[in-house]
Amino acid sequence: MKYLILSLFVSSLASASILGPVLTCSNKKKSFTLEINNPSEGSVKFKQTRCPFQIVEMELNRNKVGQNNLNVNYVVKNCGDLFYEKSFLKIEENDTKNEYIAYALALRGSQTFECKTSSSDVQKLLKIAEKK
Amino acid sequence: MLKFFLASGFLALSTASWSDSRNCIAKDNVQACPNSGATILDETYPTQAFVISTQGYHTGSKTKESEDKLPADFITSIIESYAIDTPDIIVPTTSSEFQSLLKKVEENLIKANKSPEYISQRLSLIKHVENESYTWQQDYFESMISPTTGRPVLREVESYGAFSSKNKNVALIGLSGVSKECPVEIGQPLKNFKGSFGENNKTKSWGNGEMGGNIEGLPGGLCLSGNNQAQDFVSQYCGTTTQDNAVEVDVGWMTVGHVDEVIKVVPTFPKKLPNECNFTIWVASPDAGIAVLKQPEFINQPFMDLKGLTREEGAQKLNDIVNSKGGAELCRLLSNFNSDADKLKENQPKTQEAKGAQIWKFLKNLLIPKAHAGAGVIVTGVEEENCADKLENITNRQMVELMEQDPDFMLMNKLIQEKMEKNKAVMKEKLSSRLPQCKEISFIDVPDLFYGHGIAEVNGKKELAEPGNGRSLFPNPTNSVLANETMIVPQAPNQAFNSSVKESLVKQGLKTSFVNTWNYAHAGDGNMHCSSHSLTYCKPIGQK
Numbered sequence: 001m002k003y004l005i006l007s008l009f010v011s012s013l014a015s016a017s018i019l020g021p022v023l024t025c026s027n028k029k030k031s032f033t034l035e036i037n038n039p040s041e042g043s044v045k046f047k048q049t050r051c052p053f054q055i056v057e058m059e060l061n062r063n064k065v066g067q068n069n070l071n072v073n074y075v076v077k078n079c080g081d082l083f084y085e086k087s088f089l090k091i092e093e094n095d096t097k098n099e100y101i102a103y104a105l106a107l108r109g110s111q112t113f114e115c116k117t118s119s120s121d122v123q124k125l126l127k128i129a130e131k132k
Numbered sequence: 133m134l135k136f137f138l139a140s141g142f143l144a145l146s147t148a149s150w151s152d153s154r155n156c157i158a159k160d161n162v163q164a165c166p167n168s169g170a171t172i173l174d175e176t177y178p179t180q181a182f183v184i185s186t187q188g189y190h191t192g193s194k195t196k197e198s199e200d201k202l203p204a205d206f207i208t209s210i211i212e213s214y215a216i217d218t219p220d221i222i223v224p225t226t227s228s229e230f231q232s233l234l235k236k237v238e239e240n241l242i243k244a245n246k247s248p249e250y251i252s253q254r255l256s257l258i259k260h261v262e263n264e265s266y267t268w269q270q271d272y273f274e275s276m277i278s279p280t281t282g283r284p285v286l287r288e289v290e291s292y293g294a295f296s297s298k299n300k301n302v303a304l305i306g307l308s309g310v311s312k313e314c315p316v317e318i319g320q321p322l323k324n325f326k327g328s329f330g331e332n333n334k335t336k337s338w339g340n341g342e343m344g345g346n347i348e349g350l351p352g353g354l355c356l357s358g359n360n361q362a363q364d365f366v367s368q369y370c371g372t373t374t375q376d377n378a379v380e381v382d383v384g385w386m387t388v389g390h391v392d393e394v395i396k397v398v399p400t401f402p403k404k405l406p407n408e409c410n411f412t413i414w415v416a417s418p419d420a421g422i423a424v425l426k427q428p429e430f431i432n433q434p435f436m437d438l439k440g441l442t443r444e445e446g447a448q449k450l451n452d453i454v455n456s457k458g459g460a461e462l463c464r465l466l467s468n469f470n471s472d473a474d475k476l477k478e479n480q481p482k483t484q485e486a487k488g489a490q491i492w493k494f495l496k497n498l499l500i501p502k503a504h505a506g507a508g509v510i511v512t513g514v515e516e517e518n519c520a521d522k523l524e525n526i527t528n529r530q531m532v533e534l535m536e537q538d539p540d541f542m543l544m545n546k547l548i549q550e551k552m553e554k555n556k557a558v559m560k561e562k563l564s565s566r567l568p569q570c571k572e573i574s575f576i577d578v579p580d581l582f583y584g585h586g587i588a589e590v591n592g593k594k595e596l597a598e599p600g601n602g603r604s605l606f607p608n609p610t611n612s613v614l615a616n617e618t619m620i621v622p623q624a625p626n627q628a629f630n631s632s633v634k635e636s637l638v639k640q641g642l643k644t645s646f647v648n649t650w651n652y653a654h655a656g657d658g659n660m661h662c663s664s665h666s667l668t669y670c671k672p673i674g675q676k
Contacts, residue, residue, distance in 0.1 A: 027330075056585070057585070061656075071387070071601060073585035073601070084587075084588070084589075086540065086587070088585050088586045088601055103599045105586045105588060108589065109589065109591070110588065110590065111590060111595065111597060112329070112597050112598065112600075114328060114329060
């Protein structure tokens with residue numbers, strides 16, 4: 001029994017520490033975070049409310065000289081009226097490699113938000129997209 | 133007397149530099165260059181040279197279509213559109229790709245029963261510029277004009293990073309060096325004003341705003357400007373703000389976001405009106421998209437046009453569509469469709485007697501199990517179809533029903549139609565004011581349906597998201613290329629759509645040449661216009 005409790009504890013610790021790439025998205029009035037765990041799932045969080053989403057499409061376009069454009073279409077269900085059910089994240093690689101601009105449609109009552117993240121998280125995101 | 137002879141000699145020389153150029157194409161009735169301060173021409177002006185891509189988007193994809201098929205078909209269409217004065221056709225690519233392309237064009241012309249002399253002469257017009265091949269020849273530079281010579285001036289788009297600076301440079305130098313007789317200059321680059329969405333729109337562009345497909349002329353010396361372009365960027369070729377030549381249209385709701393995806397200036401022949409009034413403006417129309425599918429002559433026709441294809445070619449075409457982004461959307465719409473169930477619905481008995489017969493048939497089937505592989509249970513349903521099978525079987529009527537039953541699809545297209553109506557109103561106001569002699573500015577709604585994911589709602593009102601992810605389901609008709617009096621149109625896989633576009637062209641005195649761009653360009657969110665560049669020219673003001 002003790003062994004079971006310990007293994008459950010360790011496994012919950014492990015899953016809590018595995019964070020996917022996180023983006024912070026804001027407009028002039030609000031901000032939220034968007035996290036992608038794997039090619040199928042992620043979550044959006046606004047203030048204290050976090051809602052998981054299912055990724056329906058994760059499309060990575062790489063053009064001839066390696067510039068990346070990533071489109072993530074996702075669906076949030078059973079989250080009240082806080083988030084749009086159908087939302088997306090767009091990431092565009094800037095002219096200079098390793099500079100990215102990201103936009104997300106997520107919070108109800110708002111248009112798209114501009115999103116920021118670390119360059120290492122962008123690389124994680126691109127790796128996840130490649131697996132999709 | 134001597135002064136007179138010298139003066140007339142000088143005059144003769146100056147006119148000779150325009151109208152007597154060797155074989156450089158010049159027509160007596162070429163329109164005068166704009167005097168508005170804008171240096172970009174609309175598409176009613178003639179083409180001095182075409183720049184063609186040989187790098188299809190579909191490299192390495194599952195299709196069996198060869199990469200040089202589309203470029204060869206495109207070039208063949210251009211060649212066949214001119215009886216005389218065929219413009220240069222310039223292909224920036226590697227030597228081996230160029231040779232392979234020439235061979236394919238030759239094969240096309242032989243198949244078309246052209247004489248050896250004709251073939252030899254036309255192939256000599258196809259010029260090579262040694263460079264890495266690249267798909268989107270429309271976007272990394274723009275072709276403006278010199279007001280003094282009327283000839284093309286190529287200007288690099290500085291902020292365009294998807295094609296390296298080195299390659300851009302090599303391409304422009306190559307293009308300008310192709311013909312001594314038909315000069316093409318290199319001008320100052322269009323400076324970088326790229327920022328991000330929401331910044332000052334005077335000084336900052338966003339998204340894909342700063343690209344050639346988003347830099348287009350309108351009649352009357354006006355310019356089409358996407359709402360994702362900085363005003364300062366546009367001023368580099370459209371005159372000053374005071375000159376007020378820019379006509380801003382809303383394109384930021386699309387994944388790419390270029391004016392050539394939804395708007396096109398199309399000339400009308402014969403020229404009956406004042407020269408500058410012989411045009412219509414084509415505008416993408418979701419309403420027209422639904423309407424053409426419902427036309428009586430097409431409503432019961434197959435949604436996918438596979439006519440003239442062998443079984444294998446048809447299967448390949450369906451496969452190519454299903455494996456694309458547009459195909460994924462069609463498959464999503466089709467996910468609730470079962471062609472046998474629909475046939476059952478169509479065959480619903482109308483009389484009591486017929487209903488009774490059907491009930492008896494149902495009971496009979498229930499009592500006598502069907503022989504399905506692995507079946508240990510009674511199955512009365514039908515086997516599940518895959519998407520390609522559904523696409524093959526579905527009619528226009530059935531597809532429209534599926535579309536109309538999908539609230540998100542219909543809402544998106546409704547919002548797009550509203551945007552296009554606003555764009556038309558903006559263009560009409562500016563064009564009418566600039567060209568009062570043109571009694572009517574005609575707009576043609578061309579069928580075009582769109583899809584995307586997610587719609588915003590602000591203060592209770594539904595809006596398209598911007599920056600957005602809208603895409604055209606079928607190749608955009610506005611992304612065609614004019615060659616003389618033939619419009620080279622990216623072919624939709626639907627007969628109703630193609631027929632409607634052709635009908636519009638016939639009314640404007642233009643011929644149609646369809647080319648299949650699905651794999652080459654449409655799968656990459658571009659099309660015919662995006663993967664080519666027409667270097668247009670005009671008659672300098674004051675020249676006869």
